[in-house]
Amino acid sequence: MFHSTQQDVMDPAEPVGEELLRIEGLKIHFPLGRRRHGQYAETVYAVDGVDFALHKGQTVSLVGESGCGKSTVARSLVGLVRPTAGSIRYKGMDLRTASRSQMRMLRREVQIVFQDPFASVNPRMRVRDIIEEPLRVQGLPRDRYVAEELLEMVGLQPVYANRFPHEFSGGQMQRIGIARALALKPRVLVLDEPISALDVSIQAQIINLLMDLQDELGLAYLLIAHDVAVVRAVSHRVLVMYLGRIVEAGPEVLSDPGHPYTQALLSAIPSAEVGSRGSRKEIILEGDVPSPTDPPSGCRFRTRCWKAADVCAEEEPGLLDRTGHGALNACHFPAHE
Numbered sequence: 056m057f058h059s060t061q062q063d064v065m066d067p068a069e070p071v072g073e074e075l076l077r078i079e080g081l082k083i084h085f086p087l088g089r090r091r092h093g094q095y096a097e098t099v100y101a102v103d104g105v106d107f108a109l110h111k112g113q114t115v116s117l118v119g120e121s122g123c124g125k126s127t128v129a130r131s132l133v134g135l136v137r138p139t140a141g142s143i144r145y146k147g148m149d150l151r152t153a154s155r156s157q158m159r160m161l162r163r164e165v166q167i168v169f170q171d172p173f174a175s176v177n178p179r180m181r182v183r184d185i186i187e188e189p190l191r192v193q194g195l196p197r198d199r200y201v202a203e204e205l206l207e208m209v210g211l212q213p214v215y216a217n218r219f220p221h222e223f224s225g226g227q228m229q230r231i232g233i234a235r236a237l238a239l240k241p242r243v244l245v246l247d248e249p250i251s252a253l254d255v256s257i258q259a260q261i262i263n264l265l266m267d268l269q270d271e272l273g274l275a276y277l278l279i280a281h282d283v284a285v286v287r288a289v290s291h292r293v294l295v296m297y298l299g300r301i302v303e304a305g306p307e308v309l310s311d312p313g314h315p316y317t318q319a320l321l322s323a324i325p326s327a328e329v330g331s332r333g334s335r336k337e338i339i340l341e342g343d344v345p346s347p348t349d350p351p352s353g354c355r356f357r358t359r360c361w362k363a364a365d366v367c368a369e370e371e372p373g374l375l376d377r378t379g380h381g382a383l384n385a386c387h388f389p390a391h392e
């Protein structure tokens with residue numbers, strides 16, 4: 056199995072490492088249809104007010120059902136989607152006002168690893184060229200054995216530099232994807248479901264590699280993953296997202312959930328994986344996830360929540376430390392109150 060960093064978990068209020076990224080009030084809306092009279096027919100509120108920070112050497116994980124906005128957050132950090140509102144600061148500099156050279160530094164130091172390692176490469180390129188591509192794009196010099204060194208770093212033989220993607224398994228190819236992400240000596244890796252497409256037997260190896268690299272290089276990770284056991288084991292802080300917003304955040308929220316949505320997410324997982332303090336009662340959520348083009352008023356989860364009362368439709372609950380233990384919860388009726 057994978058190594059766990061749970062013993063090292065620090066109170067998020069006192070993070071150990073330097074702050075690298077700070078995201079405040081992030082909104083990413085996608086207008087749909089044709090614009091008429093200055094208005095679009097519909098807007099997808101994919102990310103609708105999200106705050107968090109990433110620190111050196113730490114892993115923050117994003118969890119939540121499909122479509123809640125996780126990938127959109129991830130892609131915004133590497134410039135693949137533009138925020139509609141809010142700020143992304145890297146080492147204190149705001150992306151909205153950053154100079155060209157600051158943006159180049161950011162594009163080097165924040166890298167992304169995708170779910171499908173084959174989909175993001177040209178199958179006709181040799182591994183050496185795949186790994187060196189980011190250096191070429193940035194116009195940086197390529198040391199003679201840079202691909203070989205990066206392959207060794209990710210546990211592959213240096214001679215693989217001369218081979219082509221079809222010669223590798225999914226796990227090996229994901230290692231190559233990680234080597235490519237490391238080529239520019241990043242400080243932050245955005246890991247968008249890096250193990251979801253791999254055989255279960257390989258997943259732990261990739262997670263272990265990522266944890267070792269984090270120890271060695273002090274990398275900050277934003278991890279998106281569906282496997283609760285993995286997320287619990289490797290995260291310093293977990294953010295639970297629902298319909299574009301964070302509803303619960305803290306180091307222990309997957310062991311000791313306080314928000315009804317987190318409880319419902321965990322109740323769908325077999326108990327051995329959840330841990331002793333997780334909710335054991337099976338919770339069946341009623342109804343579908345509402346459309347992100349028309350989120351409910353007040354608390355977005357209220358239309359599926361068994362605790363919902365009038366106040367939930369009227370007042371949006373803030374993401375607050377409701378227990379004094381550093382975990383943040385956006386519910387009018389959290390479990391631990």
Ligand SMILES: Nc1ncnc2c1ncn2[C@@H]1O[C@H](COP(=O)(O)OP(=O)(O)OP(=O)(O)O)[C@@H](O)[C@H]1O
Pocket residue numbers: 085099100101119120121122123124125126127128347
């Ligand atoms: N370019 C786009 N144009 C319109 N809508 C989009 C676009 N990108 C994402 N969306 C919508 O934004 C919402 C959030 O999508 P996102 O991919 O971020 O969710 P997710 O939580 O990562 O889901 P998954 O786990 O399935 O990847 C979804 O409703 C999605 O359809």
